[in-house]
Amino acid sequence: xxxxxxxxxxxxxxxxxxxxxxxxxxxxxxLVVQSCRACGATxxxxxxxxxxxxxxxxxxxxxxxxxxxxxxxxxxxxxxPALADTVPYVVAVVELDGGAGxxxxxxxxxxxPAEAAVGARVEVVWEDMGPDLALPRFRxxxxxxxxxxxx
Amino acid sequence: xxxxxxxxACLVGVGETRYAKWGGITDASEYELALEAILAAVAxxxxxxxxxxxxxxxxxxxxxxxxxxxxxxxxxxxxAGLSWLPGGGGACAAVANxxxxxxxxxxxxxxxxxxxxxxxxxxxxxGPGNAPxxxxxxxxxxxxxxxxxxxxxxxxxxxxVFGPPIAYAMVLQRHMHRFGTTAEHMGHVAVTTRAHAARxxxxxxxxxxxxxxxxxxxxxxxEPFRLFDCCLENDGACxxxxxxxxRAADTAKAPVAVLGAAQGxxxxxxxxxxxxxxxxxxxxxxxxxxxxxxxxxxAAGLGPADVDVAQIYDxxxxxxxxxxxxxxxxxxxxxxxxxxxxxxxxxxxALPTNTHGGSLSEAYIHGLNHVVEGVRQLRGESTCQVDGAxxxxxxxxxxxxxxxxxxxxx
Numbered sequence: 020x021x022x023x024x025x026x027x028x029x030x031x032x033x034x035x036x037x038x039x040x041x042x043x044x045x046x047x048x049x050l051v052v053q054s055c056r057a058c059g060a061t062x063x064x065x066x067x068x069x070x071x072x073x074x075x076x077x078x079x080x081x082x083x084x085x086x087x088x089x090x091x092x093x094x095x096x097x098x099x100p101a102l103a104d105t106v107p108y109v110v111a112v113v114e115l116d117g118g119a120g121x122x123x124x125x126x127x128x129x130x131x132p133a134e135a136a137v138g139a140r141v142e143v144v145w146e147d148m149g150p151d152l153a154l155p156r157f158r159x160x161x162x163x164x165x166x167x168x169x170x
Numbered sequence: 171x172x173x174x175x176x177x178x179a180c181l182v183g184v185g186e187t188r189y190a191k192w193g194g195i196t197d198a199s200e201y202e203l204a205l206e207a208i209l210a211a212v213a214x215x216x217x218x219x220x221x222x223x224x225x226x227x228x229x230x231x232x233x234x235x236x237x238x239x240x241x242x243x244x245x246x247x248x249x250a251g252l253s254w255l256p257g258g259g260g261a262c263a264a265v266a267n268x269x270x271x272x273x274x275x276x277x278x279x280x281x282x283x284x285x286x287x288x289x290x291x292x293x294x295x296x297g298p299g300n301a302p303x304x305x306x307x308x309x310x311x312x313x314x315x316x317x318x319x320x321x322x323x324x325x326x327x328x329x330x331v332f333g334p335p336i337a338y339a340m341v342l343q344r345h346m347h348r349f350g351t352t353a354e355h356m357g358h359v360a361v362t363t364r365a366h367a368a369r370x371x372x373x374x375x376x377x378x379x380x381x382x383x384x385x386x387x388x389x390x391x392x393e394p395f396r397l398f399d400c401c402l403e404n405d406g407a408c409x410x411x412x413x414x415x416x417r418a419a420d421t422a423k424a425p426v427a428v429l430g431a432a433q434g435x436x437x438x439x440x441x442x443x444x445x446x447x448x449x450x451x452x453x454x455x456x457x458x459x460x461x462x463x464x465x466x467x468x469a470a471g472l473g474p475a476d477v478d479v480a481q482i483y484d485x486x487x488x489x490x491x492x493x494x495x496x497x498x499x500x501x502x503x504x505x506x507x508x509x510x511x512x513x514x515x516x517x518x519x520a521l522p523t524n525t526h527g528g529s530l531s532e533a534y535i536h537g538l539n540h541v542v543e544g545v546r547q548l549r550g551e552s553t554c555q556v557d558g559a560x561x562x563x564x565x566x567x568x569x570x571x572x573x574x575x576x577x578x579x580x
Binding site for chain 2: 152
């Protein structure tokens with residue numbers, strides 16, 4: 020069991036035919052992006068057709084799991100009661116290394132909200148929410164602190 | 171819509187129900203309010219329901235036109251249009267679609283409507299679907315998506331993006347990073363809009379004056395958005411009647427022309443920043459309306475300098491700044507300084523904006539009330555009337571596929 024930062028009561032993801040493979044990879048702690056096998060363009064969220072060349076041939080590309088904070092917000096309001104002890108928490112958009120500009124909405128964990136900054140370098144850490152569900156969170160690359168606890 | 175320039179169809183009636191804070195209306199259903207608003211708009215036009223043969227709304231409407239037609243006893247429904255543009259993006263499109271229906275001869279009198287009783291349904295502030303189960307321990311898991319949107323927001327909701335305030339806070343954070351936009355810039359939108367609402371007896375926040383200090387002291391929701399950066403959650407409905415120019419000669423009040431209309435979205439913008447964050451940087455930190463704006467000005471044969479008054483969709487203060495930029499009232503990154511200059515204030519500003527109090531202070535009816543206010547300005551009926559107003563820009567939601575209108579005096 021990995022560290023936990025968010026409660027069980029968080030909304031659970033829903034998977035479609037196109038996105039199921041992304042969640043399966045995540046459960047195995049692999050951060051992937053959908054790539055077009057015809058032109059190589061990446062896209063996210065996953066979809067059935069390449070918006071660039073309209074090919075329906077695609078594959079999952081495993082990414083190194085590092086990236087750069089593109090933007091972020093510090094959430095102060097507990098939108099569900101179970102988050103009362105978690106706020107404030109940081110939601111960030113991370114531009115993924117190797118993803119050709121693909122960005123991901125995630126969280127910065129093990130970080131003081133004041134340390135969140137556009138341009139910060141981050142790496143993925145996995146939070147096992149359940150047997151078939153793991154979510155990629157990110158921490159500052161300079162961080163040396165261990166996981167665990169709300170930040 | 172180019173064919174409509176000055177042209178074939180007009181807005182001839184507006185109506186609304188009472189507006190009340192979230193949960194404030196308990197003696198009528200959201201559906202009943204929709205019908206009330208339609209009846210009020212038809213009466214305002216000097217018509218009767220027997221004249222109505224078309225209905226139009228936009229995505230996420232719970233009040234199906236087919237039931238509306240049956241329950242109002244429409245003699246014959248000839249047009250029932252629903253714009254795919256999501257939530258607040260579609261109000262202006264619904265009006266434009268009604269105009270197109272009239273101009274094509276599909277129908278003669280089309281009523282555009284929206285009813286939004288958030289107290290009777292889930293709050294938008296809780297985000298789309300995917301609500302956590304109440305009580306009881308459960309094991310988090312991946313479930314089967316109910317829709318494309320459901321599968322897309324799976325990449326945001328589990329990370330604590332519970333609603334639009336959090337998603338669009340990140341858009342403003344990026345804008346601040348790139349252009350130096352400040353909380354005070356956004357505060358000018360909140361304070362100015364509240365001052366306009368003070369003159370409007372329909373406004374939910376009409377009796378609640380706000381200073382910049384009040385704004386700064388309001389609690390933080392999701393940085394940089396404070397509570398007063400976010401629009402209301404409330405109960406109410408409104409409607410707009412569209413008919414042909416020929417028929418408009420017989421209506422009760424001066425008809426208002428649609429000088430131009432445009433709708434749609436940019437390539438790569440997707441469903442907007444709520445579920446797509448991989449768009450080009452210039453689009454992410456924007457209202458996503460540059461394409462709509464360019465086509466709008468082209469259709470109207472007018473430009474930003476020709477606009478006398480504006481009703482700009484204000485789900486969040488900061489997105490008003492981004493819309494000012496996209497529609498060309500100022501350069502990229504200059505929306506904040508423009509608001510701080512007092513430009514949006516009635517009566518003295520260069521571009522009096524949201525003269526009814528907007529979604530921040532009048533009511534959140536997915537921006538159809540912005541169309542209603544546009545009609546009132548061009549009739550000379552606004553409670554913050556711009557003297558001699560001849561043109562009014564109305565925009566729908568920023569940050570999603572959207573639409574806009576230029577209204578004018580006939």
